[in-house]
Amino acid sequence: xxxxxxxxxxxxxxxxxxxxxxxxxxxxxxxxxxxxxxxxxxxxxxxxxxxxxxxxxxxxxxxxxxxxxxxxxxxxxxxxxxxxxxxxxxxxxxxxxxxxxxxxxxxxxxxxxxxxxxxxxxxxxxxxxxxxxxxxxxxxxxxxxxxxxxxxxxxxxxxxxxxxxxxxxxxxxxxxxxxxxxxxxxxxxxxxxxxxxxxx
Amino acid sequence: xxxxxxxxxxxxxxxxxxxxxxxxxxxxxxxxxxxxxxxxxxxxxxxxxxxxxxxxxxxxxxxxxxxxxxxxxxxxxxxxxxxxxxxxxxxxxxxxxxxxxxxxxxxxxxxxxxxxxxxxxxxxxxxxxxxxxxxxxxxxxxxxxxxxxxxxxxxxxxxxxxxxxxxxxxxxxxxxxxxxxxxxxxxxxxxxxxxxxxxxxxxxxxxxxxxxxxxxxxxxxxxxxxxxxxxxxxxxxxxxxxxxxxxxxxxxxxxxxxxxxxxxxxxxxxxxxxxxxxxxxxxxxxxxxxxxxxxxxxxxxxxxxxxxxxxxxxxxxxxxxxxxxxxxxxxxxxxxxxxxxxxxxxxxxxxxxxxxxxxxxxxxxxxxxxxxxxxxxxxxxxxxxxxxxxxxxxxxxxxxxxxxxxxxxxxxxxxxxxxxxxxxxxxxxxxxxxxxxxxxxxxxxxxxxxxxxxxxxxxxxxxxxxxxxxxxxxxxxxxxxxxxxxxxxxxxxxxxxxxxxxxxxxxxxxxxxxxxxxxxxxxxxxxxxxxxxxxxxxxxxxxxxxxxxxxxxxxxxxxxxxxxxxxxxxxxxxxxxxxxxxxxxxxxxxxxxxxxxxxxxxxxxxxxxxxxxxxxxxxxxxxxxxxxxxxxxxxxxxxxx
Numbered sequence: 001x002x003x004x005x006x007x008x009x010x011x012x013x014x015x016x017x018x019x020x021x022x023x024x025x026x027x028x029x030x031x032x033x034x035x036x037x038x039x040x041x042x043x044x045x046x047x048x049x050x051x052x053x054x055x056x057x058x059x060x061x062x063x064x065x066x067x068x069x070x071x072x073x074x075x076x077x078x079x080x081x082x083x084x085x086x087x088x089x090x091x092x093x094x095x096x097x098x099x100x101x102x103x104x105x106x107x108x109x110x111x112x113x114x115x116x117x118x119x120x121x122x123x124x125x126x127x128x129x130x131x132x133x134x135x136x137x138x139x140x141x142x143x144x145x146x147x148x149x150x151x152x153x154x155x156x157x158x159x160x161x162x163x164x165x166x167x168x169x170x171x172x173x174x175x176x177x178x179x180x181x182x183x184x185x186x187x188x189x190x191x192x193x194x195x196x197x198x199x200x
Numbered sequence: 201x202x203x204x205x206x207x208x209x210x211x212x213x214x215x216x217x218x219x220x221x222x223x224x225x226x227x228x229x230x231x232x233x234x235x236x237x238x239x240x241x242x243x244x245x246x247x248x249x250x251x252x253x254x255x256x257x258x259x260x261x262x263x264x265x266x267x268x269x270x271x272x273x274x275x276x277x278x279x280x281x282x283x284x285x286x287x288x289x290x291x292x293x294x295x296x297x298x299x300x301x302x303x304x305x306x307x308x309x310x311x312x313x314x315x316x317x318x319x320x321x322x323x324x325x326x327x328x329x330x331x332x333x334x335x336x337x338x339x340x341x342x343x344x345x346x347x348x349x350x351x352x353x354x355x356x357x358x359x360x361x362x363x364x365x366x367x368x369x370x371x372x373x374x375x376x377x378x379x380x381x382x383x384x385x386x387x388x389x390x391x392x393x394x395x396x397x398x399x400x401x402x403x404x405x406x407x408x409x410x411x412x413x414x415x416x417x418x419x420x421x422x423x424x425x426x427x428x429x430x431x432x433x434x435x436x437x438x439x440x441x442x443x444x445x446x447x448x449x450x451x452x453x454x455x456x457x458x459x460x461x462x463x464x465x466x467x468x469x470x471x472x473x474x475x476x477x478x479x480x481x482x483x484x485x486x487x488x489x490x491x492x493x494x495x496x497x498x499x500x501x502x503x504x505x506x507x508x509x510x511x512x513x514x515x516x517x518x519x520x521x522x523x524x525x526x527x528x529x530x531x532x533x534x535x536x537x538x539x540x541x542x543x544x545x546x547x548x549x550x551x552x553x554x555x556x557x558x559x560x561x562x563x564x565x566x567x568x569x570x571x572x573x574x575x576x577x578x579x580x581x582x583x584x585x586x587x588x589x590x591x592x593x594x595x596x597x598x599x600x601x602x603x604x605x606x607x608x609x610x611x612x613x614x615x616x617x618x619x620x621x622x623x624x625x626x627x628x629x630x631x632x633x634x635x636x637x638x639x640x641x642x643x644x645x646x647x648x649x650x651x652x653x654x655x656x657x658x659x660x661x662x663x664x665x666x667x668x669x670x671x672x673x674x675x676x677x678x679x680x681x682x683x684x685x686x687x688x689x690x691x692x693x694x695x696x697x698x699x700x701x702x703x704x705x706x707x708x709x710x711x712x713x714x715x716x717x718x719x720x721x722x723x724x725x726x727x728x729x730x731x732x733x734x735x736x737x738x739x740x741x742x743x744x745x746x747x748x749x750x751x752x753x754x755x756x757x758x759x760x761x762x763x764x765x766x767x768x769x770x771x772x773x774x775x776x777x778x779x780x781x782x783x784x785x786x787x788x789x790x791x792x793x794x795x796x797x798x799x800x801x802x803x804x805x806x807x808x809x810x811x812x813x814x815x816x817x818x819x820x821x822x823x824x825x826x827x828x829x830x831x832x833x834x835x836x837x838x839x840x841x
Contacts (some may be wrong), residue, residue, distance in 0.1 A: 013577065015815075023216070026381055030216040037347075038216075038381035040560035041323055048580040048798055062347055064451030068459070068543045085574040105801055106577040107620060110792045112802075114575030125571050139814065147812050178204055195555075 005058040006165065007067045010155075011086040012078025014051050014102045017152030021076070022053035022155050024179070028171040029057050039065030048107070050082055057165060074164050075153055078106050078138070080119055087126065094131050098199070099123070099149060099159050100138035134158065134199050141194045150191035157195020169196060202277045203563065206249060208386045209240060217384040219377035220245040222348040223315055226399045227285050227539065227672070228257050230311065231392030234277030235261045236270035238665065239694035240289030241324035243317030247287050248697065250741065251706030258394060258421060263697050263706045266632070266665045271299050271314070276459075278308040279404050280396040283359055287315040290329040290630065291611075295666075297334060304338045305414060306404040307366040311359035311590070314370045317378050320497040320540035324375075324693075326611065326629065328539075330499035335370045338659035339414045341369045341421050342475040344446040347577025354430060354472065356387075362425070365417045372474070374497055376448045378542065382799035394466065422476040430472020431481050440483050441554070445495040446471040446502055449541045453495050456546040462558070477505055486510060486517045492551055494524030497541050509771075562716035566782035580621035584761035584817025587614045588734040590686050591622040592795070593756075594655060594824075597742035598625075605653040605746065606642065608635035612659035613760075614686050621796050633658065633666030636683055640670055643679030643751070653746040654681035661691040663716055674751040675723050682745050683753045685716055686732075688760040696763060720753045732756040748773050761817040770818040772836040775800075775809045779830035782807040789823050790813040791831065800831075801821040 008025070012018040022038055029036045039054040064146040072090035077083025077099040087097065103117060108114035127133050135157055142150035153176075160172045173189060180188050205215035206225055217225065227235070237247035250261040260277075264270035267288045288296055292315050300314070316335070319325040335342050345351035352371065356370040385786035425431070434454060435442070443466060445453045450470035457466045469485050471478070484494060492510075503524040510517055523529040527534035530549040532539045548816040551558035563745050581588040591614075596606035609626025610633065611615060617625050628638055639656035658667050663685050671683065691697040698704045703713045722729040726748075730741045738756060745752050761828055783789070791800040791809050799816035800809060809830065820838055823831045 015228075015582070023381070026306050027216045030214065030416075031382055035383055036216060038379070039376055040218075040379045040381070041375075048577065048582070050577045062349070062382055062451075064455055064543060065376050065382075066448075066452070066542045068547070081574060084571060086572065088571050101378055104798075106575055107796055107798075108575050108578060110796060110798075110801065111620070112789065112793055115573075116575065117572035124573055143814075167208075197433075 005056040005063045006074070007072050008055040008057070008074040008076065008164070009072045009086050009090055010053040010055065010076045010084045011052055011068065013082060014049050016051070016078045017149065018051055018078050019053060020154045021152040022055055024172060024175050026055050027175045029140060030165050030166060031175065032171050034059060034166045035062045037063045037065045050085065052086065076124070076159050078151065078155055080122055081106070081117060084117060084122055084126070087130070091130065093129065096164060097126060098134045098136060098155065099126065099131050100136050100155060101139040102137070102139040111193070115178070134162065136195075136198055138195065141198060142191050145187060145190040145194055147187045147191055150187060153191035154195035154198070155187045157192035158199045161196035161199040183188065204388070207251060210384050211388050213386045214383045215386060216381050216711070217348050218245065218353045218379060218381045219345065219348045219373055221249065222352040222384045223355050223371065223373070224249045224253070225386070226352035227313070227398070228253065229389050230356045231283050231390040231394070232257070232285055232746070233259050233282035233394055234274060235259065236273040236289070237287035237291055238264055238267045238270055239319060239691050239697040240292050240320055241694055242375040242450070243315055243373065244694045244697065246315060247706060248695070251708065254707040261706045263699065265700055267296040268299050268761055269294040272454065273302065274312055275303045275308055276772050277396070278312040279308045279402065280398050281310045281393050282396050283311045283392060285313050285315065289317045289324065290319060290331050291327070293331045293334055295632070297338075301338050302406040304340050304368060304405045305410045307410070307413070307694065308362065308368060308404070309366060309402065312368045313355060313358045313362060313365040314368050316370055316372050318372060318374050318498065320374050328498050329511060330501055331370070332372055332501045333499060335372070336475055339418055340368050340370055341473060342372050343472060344474050345374050345377050346447050346450045346470060348377065348380060349384050350430065350472070351377055353382050357428070357430070361421070361797045365421060367417055374447055374540070377830070380448070380775050416477050422479060425473045425476055425478035426480045428478065429472055431478045432470045432472070433467060433485060434470075435467025436464055438488055439465065439485070440465045440489060441491045442469050442489045443495055443550070444469045444471065444502060444506060445494045446474050447497060449495040449497060449546070452543040452546040455543045456550050459547060460558070461623050462550070466550070471502060474502055475505070477509060479509055482506060482509060483513055483517065484519060490520060491553065492520060492532065493550065494522070494539060495530055495546055495549070499537055500525040502504050506778065514653045529553045556581055557692040571746045578619060578621070579616055580619070580796060580798055581613070581616055582761050582817070583797055583815045584762065584765065584819035585613070586688055586732045586756065586758035587619065587686055587818070588795070588797060588817075589735055589821045590684070590738065590756045591625050593624050593735055593738035594684065595625055596739045597746065598655070600739070600743050601653060601746050603652050605655060608638050608654065608656045609637040610658045610662055612662055614657060614659060632662050633670060636667045636670035636674070639681035639683065640674050640677065640679045643674065643681040646680065651718040652815055655684055655742070655746070656681055657684045657686060659692070660685060660687040660689065660716065664700045664714070668719060671725065671751065673718070673727055679751055681751060682708060682742070683751070684742070685753060685809055686723055687716060687755050687757040688759070690760050691764055692760045692762070696760065700814070707823055716755055725751050725753060727755065727758055729752040729755045732758050733819055733821055735821060763817060765817045772813065773811055773816055773818050773820060773823060773831065773833050775811055776830050776832050777803070777806060777808045779828050780808040781828060785828060787827050791826055795825060797822060797824060
């Protein structure tokens with residue numbers, strides 16, 4: 001790792017569990033000995049708004065909780081429109097992106113006033129403008145392990161799996177074991193591992 | 201997240217904590233005995249965690265009915281020799297202010313800390329308000345943490361300062377502290393007094409005679425302020441340009457200086473205590489500086505106070521020029537003092553003051569960004585939210601009534617009704633319980649020709665918080681209006697905290713809840729209870745009650761969909777696409793475009809409605825509203841359609 005902080009943005013829509021995903025990633029990083037700052041916007045998170053977490057990981061010092069525009073090294077996008085929205089503000093040519101392709105339509109789209117971006121087109125654009133893009137059917141993978149609300153763990157697994165942070169998978173699993181128990185733990189671990197597998 | 205680490209007995213260990221968790225841990229390490237609060241973002245999680253830890257650390261934690269009671273309770277515990285904590289958001293401080301002013305005059309005994317959560321940018325508030333201005337009026341010191349680690353250390357230091365000067369001390373947090381996370385080092389839990397007694401010689405009263413004492417206390421604290429470790433200076437000792445910042449803005453300032461490559465020219469002076477000011481510390485750096493730039497959230501609080509200090513010492517520090525909100529140099533896209541700070545705004549402001557180019561650090565991609573447009577994401581009631589059904593019923597009843605009825609909004613999830621998800625029905629929205637107060641006024645204007653029916657809308661927690669006095673007033677003065685209580689059996693907006701209507705408390709104990717209808721009946725006012733999911737019944741109830749004189753109450757009772765969904769065994773709701781006739785229907789896509797439930801979406805391929813079953817909470821309300829009867833329930837619906 002360089003002296004500069006690594007800047008990760010987790011983005012999605014309220015209710016997708018992305019705050020928990022960012023906390024798992026951040027805890028795994030702290031437990032692995034890094035300085036971590038997380039800036040979270042989750043006040044109205046359950047009410048259909050955009051929810052974004054900025055995670056900054058450093059070996060040297062604690063950074064502020066917000067990332068500058070154009071300075072995201074990694075974007076973990078739970079939803080295509082939110083991935084695009086975050087990339088256009090915070091992305092750069094060296095950004096790496098994992099994107100869940102399942103759309104969540106904003107009110108304006110349901111009202112037939114706005115047009116949801118064409119997903120194949122959006123994917124192509126991101127492909128050409130980023131250093132690397134992984135496209136995932138994370139929600140379907142979560143449904144596949146029997147936990148439709150487990151999209152966040154699939155995405156966390158995918159993030160852990162691409163090894164952007166030099167943290168062993170075991171560190172993430174240890175965090176999950178501290179958070180959940182019994183059957184819920186098993187389901188979360190299964191979703192996490194499905195995410196790891198999807199990017200390997 | 202790191203609830204387990206809150207109970208850590210490994211001093212020295214570094215763990216990830218939110219600012220709220222760090223404050224919780226700090227209070228525990230300081231030997232806290234008594235905590236009281238009313239929920240409000242961004243600080244709700246502190247009392248919630250203390251409630252869960254109450255048994256283990258021999259402390260008492262309470263969700264009080266409102267902030268005025270909460271601060272009075274915290275003062276009481278302090279009078280009796282116990283370290284206490286009161287936690288409020290910016291608006292909560294307004295509610296508590298009257299009592300706090302008096303408590304600061306009478307003084308306290310054991311350490312009493314007031315945590316205030318300000319919400320710059322109003323992420324989860326109706327307004328942005330700078331509580332520091334009020335704390336200055338109250339004559340109490342203000343600590344401002346810039347990281348979660350500092351939030352923990354300052355909480356402990358605040359107890360010591362409070363106890364030394366027998367004065368409440370404020371810890372002013374912004375959203376980017378409370379809801380941010382960072383490394384926090386676990387410390388030892390102090391062994392302080394946990395036995396309560398009101399000493400014979402003690403007296404705590406408000407009297408003009410104590411004003412002088414307050415000024416003496418502040419003058420002494422002003423001197424101590426210079427010695428506190430939380431005020432720091434980073435940069436060249438002889439810097440001609442200094443940035444004075446507090447809270448997370450200090451970190452943004454440091455980052456802006458290094459990104460612009462100005463480390464050898466610009467120093468950052470971080471204020472940890474922003475009232476009273478550490479004057480000698482400030483003057484030392486202002487004497488050599490030629491340019492001073494202020495970075496803070498929300499109002500120019502430090503800017504005003506430091507400039508007043510500078511004016512007093514102008515002969516020692518001249519020449520000097522100040523830049524900030526007042527000069528217009530430090531400003532985000534909306535203008536000075538509007539919205540929250542971030543590293544980009546500080547960089548831009550610094551470049552503006554120094555007349556240099558704001559270098560973009562990273563080469564943006566070939567970003568000929570011909571990217572697709574990104575439609576905004578408006579907030580909306582959750583799928584299955586009983587409020588959506590309630591507002592639809594009120595909208596329908598007001599239309600049926602035909603007298604141009606006025607709906608008055610209040611504070612809670614149902615504030616979202618101001619947006620399209622609630623058909624922008626409310627015509628007013630102010631403070632907690634204000635709808636009922638305003639209804640009291642409108643409800644007596646008949647003598648001036650006012651003919652419109654009035655509906656005041658409050659939530660269940662808001663009902664207990666500050667609506668009851670308005671109902672008493674309404675009964676006493678014969679006001680004509682309908683109070684609709686949207687009773688979703690929790691304090692939903694702030695994260696489902698219990699309230700007096702519920703059967704549990706902050707510490708997870710079972711208690712006897714107060715029924716809203718019993719309170720109303722006790723005032724001898726008529727009350728009707730109705731399930732909002734039953735749209736037809738609710739519409740009729742609202743309509744019927746609007747035809748009557750005097751004050752009356754309708755309780756629309758149905759548990760919050762997010763709570764109910766967790767325990768739900770309700771049957772699957774689906775669109776029978778054989779019955780949906782798409783855009784030929786003439787309903788204008790009622791289920792998705794008018795009723796705007798996030799679970800009813802449009803099948804673009806087939807041109808028909810469909811339900812997103814991952815999102816649907818199975819409330820069945822859309823079933824009764826589809827003109828074609830195309831939305832169906834496995835095994836049949838619960839309600840009369």
